[in-house]
Amino acid sequence: MSDLNQNTLTQITNLIKTKKISSLEVTKFFIKNIEKAKKLNSFITTCFEKSLKDAKNFDSKKNYNGLLPGIPLAVKDLFCTKNIKTTAGSKILENFTPSYESSVTNNLWSEGAIILGKLNCDEFAMGSSNETSYFGNTINPIGKNLVPGGSSGGSASALAANLTPATIGTDTGGSIRQPASFTGTVGLKPTYGLCSRWGIVAFASSLDQAGPMTKNVEDCALLLEAMSGYDPKDSTSINKKKEKYSKNLNENVKGLKIGIPKEYRIDNMPKEIDNIWNKGIDILKKSGATIVDISLPHTNYALPTYYIVAPAEASSNLARYDGVKYGYRSKKGKNLIEMYENTRGEGFGREVKRRVLIGTYVLSSGYYDAYYLKAQKVRKLIKNDFDESFKKVDAILTPSTPSSAFKFGEKTNDPISMYLNDIFTVPVNLAGIPAISIPGGLDSKGYPMGLQLIGKALDEQTILNIALTMEKAINFKNSINRWWEN
Amino acid sequence: MSIDKNQVKKVAKLSRISLDDKNLESLSNDLASILKFVEQLNKLDTNNVKPLNSIVDKSLEARKDKVNDGKIKEEILKNSPDKNKDFFIVPKVVE
Numbered sequence: 001m002s003d004l005n006q007n008t009l010t011q012i013t014n015l016i017k018t019k020k021i022s023s024l025e026v027t028k029f030f031i032k033n034i035e036k037a038k039k040l041n042s043f044i045t046t047c048f049e050k051s052l053k054d055a056k057n058f059d060s061k062k063n064y065n066g067l068l069p070g071i072p073l074a075v076k077d078l079f080c081t082k083n084i085k086t087t088a089g090s091k092i093l094e095n096f097t098p099s100y101e102s103s104v105t106n107n108l109w110s111e112g113a114i115i116l117g118k119l120n121c122d123e124f125a126m127g128s129s130n131e132t133s134y135f136g137n138t139i140n141p142i143g144k145n146l147v148p149g150g151s152s153g154g155s156a157s158a159l160a161a162n163l164t165p166a167t168i169g170t171d172t173g174g175s176i177r178q179p180a181s182f183t184g185t186v187g188l189k190p191t192y193g194l195c196s197r198w199g200i201v202a203f204a205s206s207l208d209q210a211g212p213m214t215k216n217v218e219d220c221a222l223l224l225e226a227m228s229g230y231d232p233k234d235s236t237s238i239n240k241k242k243e244k245y246s247k248n249l250n251e252n253v254k255g256l257k258i259g260i261p262k263e264y265r266i267d268n269m270p271k272e273i274d275n276i277w278n279k280g281i282d283i284l285k286k287s288g289a290t291i292v293d294i295s296l297p298h299t300n301y302a303l304p305t306y307y308i309v310a311p312a313e314a315s316s317n318l319a320r321y322d323g324v325k326y327g328y329r330s331k332k333g334k335n336l337i338e339m340y341e342n343t344r345g346e347g348f349g350r351e352v353k354r355r356v357l358i359g360t361y362v363l364s365s366g367y368y369d370a371y372y373l374k375a376q377k378v379r380k381l382i383k384n385d386f387d388e389s390f391k392k393v394d395a396i397l398t399p400s401t402p403s404s405a406f407k408f409g410e411k412t413n414d415p416i417s418m419y420l421n422d423i424f425t426v427p428v429n430l431a432g433i434p435a436i437s438i439p440g441g442l443d444s445k446g447y448p449m450g451l452q453l454i455g456k457a458l459d460e461q462t463i464l465n466i467a468l469t470m471e472k473a474i475n476f477k478n479s480i481n482r483w484w485e486n
Numbered sequence: 487m488s489i490d491k492n493q494v495k496k497v498a499k500l501s502r503i504s505l506d507d508k509n510l511e512s513l514s515n516d517l518a519s520i521l522k523f524v525e526q527l528n529k530l531d532t533n534n535v536k537p538l539n540s541i542v543d544k545s546l547e548a549r550k551d552k553v554n555d556g557k558i559k560e561e562i563l564k565n566s567p568d569k570n571k572d573f574f575i576v577p578k579v580v581e
Contacts, residue, residue, distance in 0.1 A: 095565075096565055097564075097565065099558070099561035099562075099564060099565075192541050192542065193542055206540070206541055232547075232549060235546040235547050235548075236540075236542050236546065238542070239547075298530075300526075301526065301527060301530060303523075304523060304524040304525075304526045304527050305524075305527065307520060307523065307524050308524050308527075315501065322502070323567060324566070324567075324574050324576055325562075325565070325566055325574060326565035326566060326567075327565070327567070328567070329567035329568065333577060334577070335577050335578065335579070336576050336577050336578075336579050337502070338504075338577075339576065339577050340502040341499075341502050341503060341504040342504050344501070344502055344503045344504070345503050345504030345505060346504075348503065350513075353503055353505075353509075353513065354513060354516055354517065354520070356501050356503065357494065357497050357498060357501055357503070357513065357517060358517060358520055358521070360497050360500050360501045361489065361493075361497045361517070361521075362524075364497065364500065371524065373537055374527050374528075374532060375524075375527065376537035376538050376539065377532035377535040377536070377537045377538075378527050378530060378532060378535075379537075379538045380535050380536060380537060380538035381530070381532070381535060383538060383541075415516055415519070415520060416519060416520065416523050419523075431541075432541035432542070
């Protein structure tokens with residue numbers, strides 16, 4: 001059997017299609033990797049019995065028509081999976097088993113994929129380090145004391161450690177791109193509305209988007225194609241024909257105009273991040289693209305806007321966790337109101353409480369105009385910035401994060417310092433446009449640093465093509481020695 | 487505008503989240519620093535800006551008003567922490 005640790009999703013797909021390997025063999029290989037990786041704590045739930053049964057079933061049916069024929073995949077534990085526990089990283093959903101399947105995961109299984117299990121994440125996707133999960137820290141395979149990023153930290157960790165050939169995450173303010181950047185992997189946040197939100201545990205509904213996390217750009221195109229598509233069950237889903245991202249993937253970037261926003265050259269950014277950014281610019285120039293200096297003047301206001309809009313939406317979305325219909329219920333409390341208060345007081349972690357309280361405050365009578373309405377107005381200005389820029393350029397190149405992976409506990413005492421990690425990713429969510437993070441290189445400590453390509457709404461193809469071109473030139477190699485297997 | 491402990495207490499009540507004194511104290515500090523951070527927005531003049539209410543350039547689609555699901559009572563009740571036949575059980579509401 002070939003060494004599947006070296007193979008990409010696309011390669012494994014071809015191996016299965018050409019019958020060089022069976023789905024059962026591939027599934028057993030990844031189960032073995034997962035069993036040897038307990039130290040990383042990247043899984044909350046595994047369902048190997050089902051995985052093996054599904055793989056055998058696939059092999060006996062021999063239907064190779066799907067985009068993901070017999071491919072075992074683990075997914076972020078924010079996607080509801082029928083009859084498989086879905087926790088969203090929270091105590092309040094510790095014992096929740098959905099009786100329905102999210103549209104996006106359903107798309108994956110319809111294309112032939114098989115579930116391996118559910119991946120750790122920050123509680124309700126609120127965090128940038130995976131440290132807010134009720135189920136403990138997830139470790140970055142790059143180093144024992146490093147966070148994998150968040151909120152899709154379990155997804156990034158499992159992918160970098162090859163516990164799954166690819167995975168999916170969700171991105172509300174950078175939750176796919178930042179962990180991809182921290183683990184030397186590829187992550188894409190699609191245009192708002194491209195992937196259905198139905199059946200995903202809701203955090204901030206006007207910002208949440210599911211997206212692929214993969215080892216390379218080719219895999220990213222394939223997985224995006226498999227998971228995206230119109231869904232009448234999501235009222236914000238975009239009704240358009242499915243794109244053939246894989247087939248249309250090419251390296252021709254000649255004549256494309258790439259914007260470099262001056263506001264992203266922030267103070268105190270490590271020199272090494274600046275260097276990989278400049279290296280990326282050089283690569284694009286050499287490939288025949290034109291570099292254009294642009295301005296996104298309201299960039300500095302994106303984070304403060306986000307920390308009003310996202311908590312406001314979260315406080316509404318999380319009102320459903322009341323201990324009545326599903327989830328954890330406190331045993332304390334003399335009456336209904338006290339039962340609610342104790343359930344939520346005991347069931348939510350600290351970061352979730354912070355955000356629900358902030359959200360309730362900014363929406364409350366007397367403060368709504370000063371905070372929430374103000375933020376919606378600034379959000380409009382931020383979107384206008386991008387609209388103006390995209391009259392001049394085809395895509396925008398920036399770093400993905402202002403630093404490489406940090407250590408556990410480094411930012412937990414100061415919420416603002418944690419929030420600042422999303423400074424380059426948040427504006428994209430506010431504007432509803434797509435962006436991809438690809439590995440740009442390693443810093444002197446050997447930690448990966450990501451580059452972000454931002455595209456026009458529904459123009460995922462262009463950023464995928466540019467990303468493919470850059471990936472070839474950068475030729476990134478992660479330095480991971482599978483230390484957790486000892 | 488800053489937030490004090492009494493206001494946090496009120497917001498916690500509105501949010502239906504119980505907080506002990508220790509958590510009230512430290513969360514009040516967190517909230518004050520987060521609000522200070524977001525108040526940077528006040529530097530911007532937004533008098534003539536229309537708020538962005540929806541990121542999607544279309545009105546939300548309405549589906550036909552017809553039942554396309556149902557008869558899943560058992561599934562709905564399955565995850566309830568306390569139930570009795572067809573009902574969710576909650577602490578007594580009326581004295």
